[in-house]
Amino acid sequence: MEYKLFDDYITLQALFKELSIIHSGGAIKGFLANNTVLFNGEDEKRRGKKLRHGDIITIPSQELQITIVAPTQVEIEEHRQQIAEKARVAAIVKKMNQDNKKNQKRQQPKESNKTKRKPVRFPGT
Incomplete structure (x- = not known):
């Protein structure tokens, strides 16, 4: 299996989580x-081990070999566009949430001291 790495490195924990080998970050320990995990043929027990292009991760018990490869220039551009689109959508959602919050504050009637009710108090509490 090949894993295309778009950044400088990825940690062993993040790789396993992204590939759904583990379900949470806490499960890596x-x-x-x-399990035996081999990093370029040597046993690896560090969850924060940085993996870079050309590294090979092997899990013999699952008969799985992961090769970290560099993406093509076209894939890099597509990845950047996806990140930009996610950021654009997140900014729109944030703005909408702020506007909704402002509108809710405007629509709520202000309560005067006369209309506020005091909580019911029971004897002995």
């Missing part, structure tokens, strides 16, 4: 304790 147990996974590494119970």
Whole structure:
């Protein structure tokens, strides 16, 4: 299996989580304790090990070999466009949430001291 790395590096924990080998970041310690993980042919137990282009991760118990490869220039451009689109959508959602919050504050009637009710108090509490 090949994994295209768009950044300088990815940690072993992040790679396993992204590939759904583990379900959460906390599960990596147990996974590494119970399974043999080979980094370029050598046993690796560090969850924060930085993986770069050309590295090979092997999990013999699952008969899985992951090769970290560099993406093509076209894939890099597509990845940048996807990131830009996510950022654009996030900014729109943030603006909409701020506007909704402002509108809710405007629509709420201000309560005067006369209309406020005091909470019911029970004897002995």
